[in-house]
Amino acid sequence: MSSDWPLWEVFVRSKGGLAHRHVGSVHAPDAELALAHARDTYTRRLEGVSLWVVPSAEIVASDPDQAGELFEPAESKIYRHPTFYDIPDEVKHI
């Protein structure tokens, strides 16, 4: 039995000006076919105006088990949000 083709992650830009968003993945032997498969799999209904494919093996991801420690510092710093500050209602445009 032959092995699977390598996996590619697919990103679609839904319309001009927006960033590409991850939508899923495809198997393909090379970049060109990965694009072709991505087009057929993920953009059959005008879902996008641009496609990116990236070899899945090239993606480095954070460890979900470490998510607590990794993101906690942001959780405790509520002063990064504008609503933390009391500005009287009569002051406008701020």
Place this chain on the structure above:
Amino acid sequence: MYTTELQKTGKIENLEDPQLLDAFEARVAADEFIEPKDWMPEAYRRTLTRQISQHAHSEIVGMLPEGNWITRAPSLRRKAILLAKVQDEAGHGLYLYCAAETLGTSREQMVEALHSGKAKYSTIFNYPTLTWADIGAIGWLVDGAAIMNQVPLQRTSYGPYARAMVRICKEESFHQRQGYEIMIAMANGTPEQKRMAQDALDRWWWPSLMMFGPPDENSPNTAQSMRWRIKRDTNDELRQKFVDVTVPQAEFLGLTVPDPDLAWNEEKGGYDFGEIDWEEFYAVVRGEGPVAKERMKARREAWDDGAWVREAADAHEAKRKQRKAA
């Protein structure tokens, strides 16, 4: 933080394939976004590279006047807030360098241009932060002016720049509010604190108005930049808007805007204000600002002092590769 385009290379000329140029102009006129791999006129690429990199440099240099006060912030609360704000400015610089890199200029080239003095950054950062009230005035006025400039740039025609601006604008609101909160505290504090607040407003008002760049009649490439949707409003339009929203905020604080010519003009529905000292503006652009030399020295020192960290990271990666290969 923000800077309007400061470095000009005279009139921009278009020596492009007219058919490609027409198609490009039509796309931009239809409010389409241009992406890195799309065809674009060289002048568009050059203007944007300059504007985005100057904007990035302004974020990075903008850390210096405020970083100067982190250790002296009057409470742990203020210290944590200021630290978070300065950290945001670094982040904004990085978003913008990334956007500029998509136009084909490397990070190294941009950093080099800044450190050699070839690249410009916002004139506002060449003024000193003398008292704690200055940190309030910067958040309120300087970040306020930056927001005024940056909000329309969320619809600028170059996709990566527009998307960076969306993220930046979302984060910028806290900057202005923490500054205004400092001003409220100072303006309602002891007479001496109120005097400090007034003094900060006196020193930062005019440089903040200069942040919007030269007057429209002296901004020769504005028409082209507007047509290409690189800019969405003229310098004078944005400056007027800023004055109109900021004067009532100063009144609420019980502070006086240092402009004897400032007066409400019922007919135009906005304030009339006094003449800006453009000689001072151009002198600061030329690098003659009060602390311009100090800023560049601090920047270069930070870069040089960090060299060993970058070298160590490279050495570590090289060793790891070698171990993997073995």
